[in-house]
Amino acid sequence: MAAVLEVRDVTKSFGGIRAVDGVSFSVQEGEILGLIGPNGSGKSTLVNCICGTLQNETGSVRFADEALDGLTAHQRTRRGLARSFQLPRPFASLSLAENVRIPLLYTVNARDSSALASAAIDARCLEVLGQVGLAGKAERLPRDLTQIEMRKLELARAMAAEPKLLISDEAMAGLSHAEVDEIIALLIRLNEQGVTVIMIEHIMRAVMEFSQRIAVLVAGRKIADGDPKDVVRDPEVVRAYLGE
Numbered sequence: 001m002a003a004v005l006e007v008r009d010v011t012k013s014f015g016g017i018r019a020v021d022g023v024s025f026s027v028q029e030g031e032i033l034g035l036i037g038p039n040g041s042g043k044s045t046l047v048n049c050i051c052g053t054l055q056n057e058t059g060s061v062r063f064a065d066e067a068l069d070g071l072t073a074h075q076r077t078r079r080g081l082a083r084s085f086q087l088p089r090p091f092a093s094l095s096l097a098e099n100v101r102i103p104l105l106y107t108v109n110a111r112d113s114s115a116l117a118s119a120a121i122d123a124r125c126l127e128v129l130g131q132v133g134l135a136g137k138a139e140r141l142p143r144d145l146t147q148i149e150m151r152k153l154e155l156a157r158a159m160a161a162e163p164k165l166l167i168s169d170e171a172m173a174g175l176s177h178a179e180v181d182e183i184i185a186l187l188i189r190l191n192e193q194g195v196t197v198i199m200i201e202h203i204m205r206a207v208m209e210f211s212q213r214i215a216v217l218v219a220g221r222k223i224a225d226g227d228p229k230d231v232v233r234d235p236e237v238v239r240a241y242l243g244e
């Protein structure tokens with residue numbers, strides 16, 4: 001297996017506080033990695049550095065055998081790196097179909113401008129909404145959605161870019177047990193279609209059910225990385241996170 005993502009020694013500070021402090025890890029193609037840690041441990045900041053929303057101060061990020069350093073978030077998305085935001089960010093005044101169409105036009109179509117004719121784009125938008133069970137609401141606005149539907153739309157917007165790697169940042173917060181299962185099933189289906197997934201999640205049941213490997217961040221540092229069964233028994237992980 002080849003590493004699809006390689007993060008080396010990434011550091012990011014905010015006003016003298018190291019939110020991410022020398023973190024390294026890699027993700028193999030097709031893998032499902034769970035990334036856990038207390039609130040404020042630097043998970044979202046790390047994702048922002050990987051995706052280009054923030055610039056890391058030290059270290060490097062390689063994706064699909066290319067150094068990403070210096071590339072914008074859009075350029076990284078076009079290369080197949082997609083993420084969902086912890087707080088969903090739909091275009092409020094646009095229909096669900098339009099919300100999916102925009103990332104699709106910016107990525108899939110930009111890779112090859114002749115790739116999709118207009119009718120094919122419409123069909124593809126519906127297909128992506130269908131993958132998350134929202135095809136029936138294609139013409140509705142985001143404000144008509146329930147919380148879980150909003151999370152699904154956020155994932156659909158990331159999926160529209162046809163990513164090689166999807167980073168899901170706390171897509172399950174506030175959902176019921178059954179709704180968490182729905183999101184897990186959705187992410188598993190995506191993985192079965194060949195998408196590598198990094199799942200950031202607080203709900204340990206979901207993390208354990210989903211992850212092939214778990215990495216743990218505490219105060220900006222990676223304190224564990226390995227088999228889920230070993231990681232949750234690691235005394236340092238129990239002390240710093242699970243024992244809370």
Ligand SMILES: Nc1ncnc2c1ncn2[C@@H]1O[C@H](COP(=O)(O)OP(=O)(O)O)[C@@H](O)[C@H]1O
Nearest residue numbers: 014017019037038039040041042043044045046
């Ligand atoms: N844009 C920002 N400006 C200043 N401080 C930030 C910013 N984003 C995050 N932080 C700080 O960085 C630390 C890590 O935050 P974050 O990456 O959001 O953690 P997590 O996602 O693990 O909860 C926290 O102390 C947070 O307050």
Ligand SMILES: [Mg+2]
Nearest residue numbers: 043044045086
């Ligand atoms: Mg976060």
